[in-house]
Amino acid sequence: MNNDELKRLVRTIPDYPKPGIMFRDVTTLISHGEGLRATINNMAEPFIGKGINAVVGIEARGFILGGAIAEKLGVGFVPVRKKGKLPFDTISQTYELEYGTDELEIHTDSINQSAKVLIVDDLIATGGTLEAAGKLVKQLGGQIVAAAFIVDLPDIGGSKKCEQLGIPCHALMEFEGD
Ligand code: AMP
Numbered sequence: 001m002n003n004d005e006l007k008r009l010v011r012t013i014p015d016y017p018k019p020g021i022m023f024r025d026v027t028t029l030i031s032h033g034e035g036l037r038a039t040i041n042n043m044a045e046p047f048i049g050k051g052i053n054a055v056v057g058i059e060a061r062g063f064i065l066g067g068a069i070a071e072k073l074g075v076g077f078v079p080v081r082k083k084g085k086l087p088f089d090t091i092s093q094t095y096e097l098e099y100g101t102d103e104l105e106i107h108t109d110s111i112n113q114s115a116k117v118l119i120v121d122d123l124i125a126t127g128g129t130l131e132a133a134g135k136l137v138k139q140l141g142g143q144i145v146a147a148a149f150i151v152d153l154p155d156i157g158g159s160k161k162c163e164q165l166g167i168p169c170h171a172l173m174e175f176e177g178d
Contacts, residue, residue, distance in 0.1 A: 001038040002038075003172045004173075005038075006029060006038060006150075006172055007173040010024055010028065010150070010151065010173070010175075011024075011025040011028040012024060012025070012175075013025050021178075022175070022177060024123055024151050024153075024175055026061060026123070026150055026151070030064060030065075036068075039150060039172065040072060041072070042172050043069055043148045043149075043150070043170070043172065044069045044072040044148075046148075046170055047069075047073060047146070047148070048072075048073065050116075050145065051116050052073050052075055052116050052145060053112065053115040053117065054070075054075055054076055054077075054078050054110075054112075054115050054117050054118075054142070055067075055069050055073065055076070055077050055117070056077075056078045056079075056080055056111075056117055056118070056133060056137055057070075057080065057119075058119070058120070058121040058133050059079065059080065059081045059085070059104075061122035062080070062120050062121040062122060063079060065120050065121075065122060065148075066079075066120035069148070078106065078107075078110040080104050080106050081106075082102060083103040083104070083105055085105070086105050086106070086107055088108070089107065090106060091106060091108055091139055091140070092105045092136075093132040093133075093135050093136050094132070095128045095129060096128045097129065102129075104132050104133060106136040106137070111140040111141065111142040112141075112142075113141040114141060115141075116142075116143050117143065117144050117145060118145055118146055119133055119134065119144060119146075119167070120148050120149075121147070122150050122151065123149055123150060123152075124149045124152050124153065124162070124169060124171065125153045125156045126158045127162045128158070130158065130162050130167065131162065134165070144167050146167065147168070148170045148171075149170070149172070151172070152169065152171035152173070153174070153175055153177075154174050155176060155177055156178050159171065
């Protein structure tokens with residue numbers, strides 16, 4: 001399936017979780033067998049043979065995608081989780097969401113020094129989540145090669161901001177507006 005066909009499998013829920021937000025729901029895409037396979041293939045494809053050493057996935061939808069992409073690239077998967085979920089020593093980073101604030105954590109021993117890292121999540125809006133995950137990876141000595149998403153919301157400006165911070169953003173599709 002091509003990315004236009006995949007886009008038609010994403011469901012839009014207006015005013016969720018609060019008025020004014022158009023929630024781009026990827027559960028309808030990832031519950032579609034062919035759609036899931038094409039999503040993983042298309043997200044991983046630019047990074048095959050690029051020397052990636054680890055895939056970092058952001059809780060929770062980044063886990064579904066990141067684990068499968070890591071397997072495809074033949075590397076390990078590292079979770080970035082919401083505060084209080086990881087059992088070993090962690091470092092943490094507070095960040096702002098499109099709706100609210102939150103805190104992310106990563107295990108201190110999860111990234112090797114100078115490892116080439118691909119960060120994965122389902123969607124980039126303000127880029128706050130990616131920026132926070134990127135800071136955690138850099139603090140552990142990892143080099144961020146790129147970030148991969150299903151959806152970019154370019155009008156919100158996160159992907160542009162993250163490119164300016166030196167993180168190339170790859171997305172399979174864009175939705176206009178916010
Ligand atoms: P941001 O930090 O603003 O780039 O937001 C990205 C995170 O929030 C992702 O993990 C998304 O799952 C979620 N998110 C933010 N805005 C939306 C939206 N309009 N539709 C679906 N998910 C969203």
